[in-house]
Amino acid sequence: HTTPNDQGDNAILNMFQWTWNSIAAECTNVIGPAGFAYVQVSPPQEHIIGVLGAQGAPWWTSYQPVSYKVESKLGTRAEFATMVQTCRDAGVGIIADAVINHMTGQTEPGIGWAGTEYSEENYPGPEGGYGPQDFNECKTEISNYGDRHDVQNCRLVGLQDLATGSDYVQQEIADYLDDLASLGVAGYRIDAAKHMPATDLEAIKSKTTAAKNLYWVHEVIGSGGEPIQPVEYLGSGDSHEFNYGRTLQRAFNGRISTLQRLATNQDLLEGYRAGVFVDNHDTERNRETLSYHAGNKYLLANVFLFSYPYGSPSAYTGYEFEHANGGHDIGAPQDTVGKVLDAECSDGAFTCIHREPEIANMVGFYNDVRATGLNNWQTLDGGNVVGYGRGEQGFVVLNNTNASVNHTFTTSLPQGSYCNVIAARDLTDCDETFTVGADGSVDITAAAGKSVVLWTKHSTRTGDP
Numbered sequence: 001h002t003t004p005n006d007q008g009d010n011a012i013l014n015m016f017q018w019t020w021n022s023i024a025a026e027c028t029n030v031i032g033p034a035g036f037a038y039v040q041v042s043p044p045q046e047h048i049i050g051v052l053g054a055q056g057a058p059w060w061t062s063y064q065p066v067s068y069k070v071e072s073k074l075g076t077r078a079e080f081a082t083m084v085q086t087c088r089d090a091g092v093g094i095i096a097d098a099v100i101n102h103m104t105g106q107t108e109p110g111i112g113w114a115g116t117e118y119s120e121e122n123y124p125g126p127e128g129g130y131g132p133q134d135f136n137e138c139k140t141e142i143s144n145y146g147d148r149h150d151v152q153n154c155r156l157v158g159l160q161d162l163a164t165g166s167d168y169v170q171q172e173i174a175d176y177l178d179d180l181a182s183l184g185v186a187g188y189r190i191d192a193a194k195h196m197p198a199t200d201l202e203a204i205k206s207k208t209t210a211a212k213n214l215y216w217v218h219e220v221i222g223s224g225g226e227p228i229q230p231v232e233y234l235g236s237g238d239s240h241e242f243n244y245g246r247t248l249q250r251a252f253n254g255r256i257s258t259l260q261r262l263a264t265n266q267d268l269l270e271g272y273r274a275g276v277f278v279d280n281h282d283t284e285r286n287r288e289t290l291s292y293h294a295g296n297k298y299l300l301a302n303v304f305l306f307s308y309p310y311g312s313p314s315a316y317t318g319y320e321f322e323h324a325n326g327g328h329d330i331g332a333p334q335d336t337v338g339k340v341l342d343a344e345c346s347d348g349a350f351t352c353i354h355r356e357p358e359i360a361n362m363v364g365f366y367n368d369v370r371a372t373g374l375n376n377w378q379t380l381d382g383g384n385v386v387g388y389g390r391g392e393q394g395f396v397v398l399n400n401t402n403a404s405v406n407h408t409f410t411t412s413l414p415q416g417s418y419c420n421v422i423a424a425r426d427l428t429d430c431d432e433t434f435t436v437g438a439d440g441s442v443d444i445t446a447a448a449g450k451s452v453v454l455w456t457k458h459s460t461r462t463g464d465p
């Protein structure tokens, strides 16, 4: 399948708060074999220790840097390097979450995860060494998202805002990104990109050496009516298209037939520059999108993510939390000093939803059909059962209703016997078979809330030897 060096338009798995050791093992056993091109990891730099409550420190200490040492609650520098190499060997590149807009929000002096002593606007480094002159003048919270200057110069939730217009700051950040490149990363998710002028990011990129050749995707949360939009950032990489996940939530809670023309929606970034996902760690908490809590609808949305041609698809996998029980703040399971424990899919703490056939089995399908177009769109009564094809290689039925549905669909598939890619736990099994006739028609029964995916690579075509 694709190699880590292919940029963009590749399947990504975003592994929120997984340790480096557990990602390495998962690359070998699951992620590489499934065909993912990249894993996006949580921020690897030194962060605040935070207050260790009954449930340990909150997850978001990851987003409060105190230096650019690659030492964190998710693992050591050596473990990070081993993960990168192990994943590479499995054909998977690592995308690092780069928190470069700000340092911590702590105003009291403290000691970071790797021992760095800091105080407000004083971070001795050596990696990520900053003093008061390296921060923006506005020391107050962002108050008006309608004001570009405010959004890019004031503090995002109190986080000390780096003066990314300065040559020195740009070089420190560039050195950090190059350090990650020296460890072998394949790309970067630029955290809070909207809070830095796009021209500053272009300047940072031009100051890097190895990092400039890697994949960059910017977290720019586009909201209608705001002055700063994702399209501005395309000079230094792709941008995330948050309207994609929002649109999916609306459709799966309404009528999925509305998704037919999503790729031509003028309000969205052009697909080849857009990073898209059903959810990420912020949106699963703020309920801006579907999340694993939505059960079948979430899995159906992931089938759509990997089968409808728009954007670079990123599946998401994190740990279980309850909205009602401080879900925004709890951390992943940790030891007594706050080191995150390795994920074990058997113990139920991490969702491991990426192992479900709707994600794991769909990556190969995505890689195989990517050169084909969308065809044979069919909507059944009510708009919540749709079928659509990908060239002559694939056909998908999504049943977003509470009842089983039977229908004869028109496809462009070659005649033959096809396994439902989604019914099989692994692609060597065939638990459910459908027969495509010489005219391409196929009689499909899709269970309530389930999908059927037919793929030439998972079929016995009539006439094949």
Ligand code: QV4
Binding pocket: 060, 061, 062, 063, 064, 099, 104, 105, 106, 107, 141, 156, 157, 158, 159, 191, 192, 193, 194, 219, 221, 282
């Ligand atoms: C608190 C008060 C502030 C006060 C400050 C003083 O709320 O009013 O000024 O203390 O110290 C945590 C707490 C937050 C706290 C802050 C600073 O939740 O209450 O401020 O720390 O101590 C994550 C979490 C945040 C968390 C932050 C830092 O989501 O809750 O803040 O990490 O630990 C916008 C942006 C977008 C951003 C999104 C969340 O445009 O870029 O908000 N998304 C990314 C990440 C996100 C991360 C950050 C950016 C920050 O995806 O996870 O925030 O790096 O939409």
